Amino acid sequence: MSRRLAMVIDAARCIHCAACIVSCKAENGVRDGHSRNRVTETERGVYPRLTVSMVPAQCMQCDDAPCVRVCPTGASFRAASGVVLINTDDCIGCRYCVEACPYDARYFDPESGTVDKCTFCLHRVDAGLEPACVTTCPTRTRAFGDLLDESSEVARIVADDRGEVRLPEAGTHPKVFYLRGAVQ
């Protein structure tokens, strides 16, 4: 069954509690000192009229992924589900993909000698669950689903053009969308 897994992030809901980061580390056994997702805080304005925006980010699961293009061994690939994965048996740890990612979504793990990143928790999704970050988020910042399933929330948001992608000028066609107007 063909799928195009995607995520929509409503950044206005994020309170930077970091539960998504912790649950991801626990679910995927991410080693200390690394994380597959993050929240960036940006302050805007001048005191006393200040606002802080909190924007979660992770691998954008690009349809045209620079990391996959530059990988010299074919270890990085786009799976049938549209998710970008790394076959660690073929990863030689050259870190070219880390340099190539416009979203800084990949990291090198010196202990394993290979590169790691978000997998959309494909092992959970294949078992009928949602990714750990989606399930854990107490403010329901993330919506997850299949773009080919027209009844899914993500498909409706993307079809109505209510989602936007980061760095569209990079031409990477991400499948992590941000709800338009959520962050000023």
Add this chain to the structure above:
Amino acid sequence: MIHEWGLLIVLYLFLGGLSAGLLAVSAAVTLFRARRLAGIARTGAMAAPWPVMLGAGLLVFDLGQPWYFWKLFTGLAPLSPMWLGTWIIALFSLVSVAHAATFLPAWLTGWTDTATETWRWRLASLGLPLGLSVGIYTGILLGVLIARPLWNTPLLAQLFLVSALSTACALLLVLLRRTGTAQERRALTGGDVALIAVELLVLAGMFLEAGTSPATSASGAALLLHAPYGLVFWTIVVLLGLLLPLVLELLEYFDVPHRRGWTRVGPLFAAAPALVLLGGLCLRWVIVYAGQVSHL
């Protein structure tokens, strides 16, 4: 992501460029039948294989999985510059060793003069394009990454190619300091002057391009205007590595120090090729390190 690639990559790009330039210059001398510059062809050919082999060897140990480096050769990833570069450098290494062997004395090889000449010519015909390819490749490796605005310009490949040829001329000047003829040294000096001038033009082009491009490109180039990268870039790369050797080699080319009897500044003129080599190394350090800080 900050500085995932470090000094070994810098050294590799420098040594790769050096080999590329040495083979290209040596092969060009053979192909253009410049017999009076035979010393350049010989020395260039003999020196060409080693820097890139050392660089590639160092690079293997920069990998997270050094013992699986052979996976570079067993996969098929024609869109990856690194995959293409691996094959080009492997081919370059084979050709440059074979090309060097045609300069070994006949008593050692037992080859006839005609056979040696023929094979030298054939291998030089392969060596010139291969040398230029390796020089360009070191720039393309970084240049294709849209994520790093400082690198993401076609001018980077040109910059690295010209710098590769210039550092090769400089190394040849060092190697031929005592054994070379005055004519060979003059040809190398003149060639290097032209290459440094072109390199300065390419650098100027990079700044012009960044200044007329989207803000992200400008922010990348701005890294070269401020400390710490700007400090190394302007003092070591531009001033000591390009402008000073340009002036010294230009004076040397027109024999000014000798005619004017500038005996006390002799060592300064002798140091010009070393400055070019230092500048070439620092150029790659600045580009590799500053480039990783630049982002969309």
